[in-house]
Amino acid sequence: MKIIIAKNYQSMSRKAADLIIRQIQMKKNSVLGLATGNTPLGMYKNLVRACKKGEVSFKKTTAFNLDEYAGLSENSKNSYHYYMRENLFKHIDIDKKNIFILNGAAKNLKKECENFEKMIKERKGIDLQILGIGLNDHIGFNEPGSSFKSKTRPVNLTTATRKANRKYFSGINEVPKKALTMGLATIMRAKKIILLASGKEKAEIIAKALKGKIKPTVPASILQKHPDVTVILDKEAAGIILLPKLVK
Ligand code: PGA
Secondary structure, three states: OEEEEEOOHHHHHHHHHHHHHHHHHHOOOOEEEEOOOOOOHHHHHHHHHHHHOOOOOOOOOEEEEOEEEOOOOOOOOOOHHHHHHHHOHHHOOOOHHHEEOOOOOOOOHHHHHHHHHHHHHHOOOOOEEEEOOOOOOOEOOEOOOOOOOOOOEEEEOOHHHHHHOHHHOOOHHHOOOEEEEOOHHHHHOOOEEEEEEOOHHHHHHHHHHHHOOOOOOOHHHHHHHOOOEEEEEEOOOOOOOOOOOOOO
């Protein structure tokens, strides 16, 4: 695991975008795994800028998204479809047919997830997966206790996650109780992974995930077993791992 400590959020975002651009320059038809949340917003801005300047083209690139709320339509402002469209896809030259986001409004959610796994396999797997990390250590919507063998599936969201995401909704009751997410085994099959974290509120969970015991109650700890993970942190998120005595 390679850990890069950036001086601030902007620098973390630039470094992450540069790694994606390098991946696409190396392999035009790269298959990316993308994430939502606050953390990757700066990275997406850098990608949009680079694409507009002609430094990178996403024409042959495929994108799979990590997760989506159940019950929200593509046009709901809180859906991850909407987030991806507004923050990335509508600004770059990616071909719509190469965008795969789980449909949270599908009638049969289990089938939707099975089909998503099939599509990833058909595209020969994800080359580079971007991840954020939740305050409860989730990656995607794999909440604490998720099986390390889990595949893409419908899940129940924890109260902690619903509370953390309440700020995007008009009230806690509006936050969906269910979601669809790539599984931990699905994420681990990506050839390369970039994990991003910013801010001091992530410092403790980052230390637990990267330096603590590998166990399902700390879902991101599974990343310690992956052969090609780059973690990009700003100084605040790296605060605890930089201390001489690490948390166990
Ligand atoms: P954040 O969310 O980037 O908004 O902190 C990360 C996550 O919950 O996975």
